[in-house]
Amino acid sequence: MSMMRREVAWRIFADELNNSSLETSGDDERSPSYIISPLGAKVNRVYAVGVLTEVDNRGTPEEPLWHGRVSDPTGTFFISAGRYQPEAATALSNIEPPKFVTVVGKTSTYRPDDDTMLISIRAELVKEVTEEQRDYWILEAARGLKTRLEAMAEASKMEEVSVRELTALGYDPTLAEGIKKAAEHYQTHGLERYWSMMGDALRYVLPEYEQADTFDRPAEAADEGLTDRVLDVIRELEEETDEDGVSYETVRDAVITREGISMSEFDEIISRLRRHGKLLEPALGQIKSAY
Amino acid sequence: MNEKELAPHIEDINRALKGKVNSEQIEEELQKFRSEYRISLGDAKRAIVKKFGGDPLELYLNPEKKINEIRGDERSLDIKARILSLQDKEIEIEGKPKTIFYGILGDDTGTVPFTLWEAKSLDLEKGDTVHLKNAYANTWNDQPQVNVGSMAGICILDDHEVPPFEREPQQCMVKDIREGMRNLVVTGRILSLEKKSFQTDDGEKDLFSGVLGDESGKIQFSAWHDFRLETQQVIRVTGGYVRSWRGIPQLNFDDSAEVETLDDSEIPSSDVLKDSSNMTISQLARRGGAVDAIVDAVVIDIKTGSGLIFRCPECNRVVQKGACRIHGKVDGEADLRVKGILDDGTGALTMIMTRELTEEVLGYDLDRAKELARDRMDQDIIKDELEELMIAQPMRIRGNVTSDEYGLMLVATEVKFKRIDVEAEARRLLDEVSV
Numbered sequence A: 001m002s003m004m005r006r007e008v009a010w011r012i013f014a015d016e017l018n019n020s021s022l023e024t025s026g027d028d029e030r031s032p033s034y035i036i037s038p039l040g041a042k043v044n045r046v047y048a049v050g051v052l053t054e055v056d057n058r059g060t061p062e063e064p065l066w067h068g069r070v071s072d073p074t075g076t077f078f079i080s081a082g083r084y085q086p087e088a089a090t091a092l093s094n095i096e097p098p099k100f101v102t103v104v105g106k107t108s109t110y111r112p113d114d115d116t117m118l119i120s121i122r123a124e125l126v127k128e129v130t131e132e133q134r135d136y137w138i139l140e141a142a143r144g145l146k147t148r149l150e151a152m153a154e155a156s157k158m159e160e161v162s163v164r165e166l167t168a169l170g171y172d173p174t175l176a177e178g179i180k181k182a183a184e185h186y187q188t189h190g191l192e193r194y195w196s197m198m199g200d201a202l203r204y205v206l207p208e209y210e211q212a213d214t215f216d217r218p219a220e221a222a223d224e225g226l227t228d229r230v231l232d233v234i235r236e237l238e239e240e241t242d243e244d245g246v247s248y249e250t251v252r253d254a255v256i257t258r259e260g261i262s263m264s265e266f267d268e269i270i271s272r273l274r275r276h277g278k279l280l281e282p283a284l285g286q287i288k289s290a291y
Numbered sequence B: 001m002n003e004k005e006l007a008p009h010i011e012d013i014n015r016a017l018k019g020k021v022n023s024e025q026i027e028e029e030l031q032k033f034r035s036e037y038r039i040s041l042g043d044a045k046r047a048i049v050k051k052f053g054g055d056p057l058e059l060y061l062n063p064e065k066k067i068n069e070i071r072g073d074e075r076s077l078d079i080k081a082r083i084l085s086l087q088d089k090e091i092e093i094e095g096k097p098k099t100i101f102y103g104i105l106g107d108d109t110g111t112v113p114f115t116l117w118e119a120k121s122l123d124l125e126k127g128d129t130v131h132l133k134n135a136y137a138n139t140w141n142d143q144p145q146v147n148v149g150s151m152a153g154i155c156i157l158d159d160h161e162v163p164p165f166e167r168e169p170q171q172c173m174v175k176d177i178r179e180g181m182r183n184l185v186v187t188g189r190i191l192s193l194e195k196k197s198f199q200t201d202d203g204e205k206d207l208f209s210g211v212l213g214d215e216s217g218k219i220q221f222s223a224w225h226d227f228r229l230e231t232q233q234v235i236r237v238t239g240g241y242v243r244s245w246r247g248i249p250q251l252n253f254d255d256s257a258e259v260e261t262l263d264d265s266e267i268p269s270s271d272v273l274k275d276s277s278n279m280t281i282s283q284l285a286r287r288g289g290a291v292d293a294i295v296d297a298v299v300i301d302i303k304t305g306s307g308l309i310f311r312c313p314e315c316n317r318v319v320q321k322g323a324c325r326i327h328g329k330v331d332g333e334a335d336l337r338v339k340g341i342l343d344d345g346t347g348a349l350t351m352i353m354t355r356e357l358t359e360e361v362l363g364y365d366l367d368r369a370k371e372l373a374r375d376r377m378d379q380d381i382i383k384d385e386l387e388e389l390m391i392a393q394p395m396r397i398r399g400n401v402t403s404d405e406y407g408l409m410l411v412a413t414e415v416k417f418k419r420i421d422v423e424a425e426a427r428r429l430l431d432e433v434s435v
């Protein structure tokens, strides 16, 4: 018997969500589509708590379309609320950043080309919360991350990933399905990165780490020169256009041609620039330098 | 589609062509139809069978399967089975109401849930033995289920065509009890017991119903025979069967069952059992519901119609703008309630909190709530305050969980805010994973 099930709200760190590149559509139009994260989260709805750092109205005063950026210890959630999310839109218009907020909403994707998927959250609920609530969310998100990492490790031991076997090991059937899809789509090596991300996120709530910039991973420093050169490319391209920002693909093609780096290296640099507030996103798929 | 996904279809075509054409050739054809010409899978299969001189109808004829052979990915399925339970349900498809039927099928190898999507002119009843042709199977929560769609055929068979299911009695923990199970062995403590009398054709009969618990959870039961049950007794029921009410599985046993009284030490005391039913929402969803469940979750939404509301004195419905949907303009009676979405990261459900619990969370009573709303001339401030108090706060909620086509619903009997030492928990987790 099929019943209408409300989609679960995933506690997922921005980094894992934003690194997703797989989307599944349901068997028919009535079934929802999901984003499959690199660690098998099968996401249709997200529950996030973080710092609202920017809000702006990209609609008109009469018909506002609010965009916002919410940071967690790993990256940024891009959120939006328009006339179909009136309560969230009102809330966003009334909160002055920076503030701790909780966001619940459905994921939406934008594909500038076949290889790129940009993810934002259409907010159903935005509400100011306390720092304690944010810390509690980090704990919950870390627990979920740990479960997925463990499930991925189990999956990597299997010759062919089996939902049945994963369920028998005690993993939730929904997660097991996601794990199978993730294992088939993503490269399963390099998961250590997520283990250290989880450690960093947990240390973030400990008082002795309060001042540390856990946003930076050690590997980043070495690329500093490259990061600057990417920013230069963006500024150059900006000068050539009258529009507000440059399209993601244009920047990518230019950078990849000039620097000879891989697509994922490029993505890594762009998301780092965003985290550090050096890049803005005037519209989904458009980027521009902050200064 | 990759090779693996195509394999069952190639097998179908192969069978329809009775092996006259080799698989590589069929695969090549299928790929051509699919990739070059973008023909739908069904049409492609028919076309290929025809092309090689076969009868496309053969595609829909299948070797019969026993229920325990159903994998859950059969696109076409023939089975003979008995309808063990049958219920109807109104659903909405593209805005139009539609009646579908669902229930449990059984044969001598096992049971499987099924859904009948098209109401056939055939009058099916529980207990009927049927032959289903060209049904299909899928999985839900990793369990196969059979679907009877518009392409399927049903005919009623003589009862003796399907041998009865006679499995050894099956030992089962309370949390694993599912709709449609039969011949169960369940051991538990009677936590509550009630006797009801009802009229039958043979005169007055007694029904003994209550709640049975073990370490894994609690379940409502109905004993259709006087087994001299008593509260606190530890019993073992052999030969129980399961029926669901609003998604909650219930254990039934009648005079064909055997009930033994066991030593009290076999099952923990009722004090221990009281707090034993912590479940995730995903577990609740797979089970369909539970009696006295405990859920650790956060409230992520509080719905309109929460806070201070007014009810029609005639029918108790919530009054909108001074008017009842049925009784028109009425003098509504004030009440407090919460209708919220509870989410634990594994699933979500609708939670209802009645007046007493809502007052407890607010820290004041209905009269005070009315006063506050009157002072501010705003009925919504109570809902706002509930949002302020409850959203994104870790909570432990207790209550009965039922399900219907709108999903799971929990009526809370206890609501607690959890105190969590995030720092200590984070350190514990860091030690555990050493990263």
Ligand SMILES: [Zn+2]
Residues within 6 Å of the ligand: B312, B313, B314, B315, B316, B317, B324, B325, B326, B327, B328
């Ligand atoms: Zn009324």
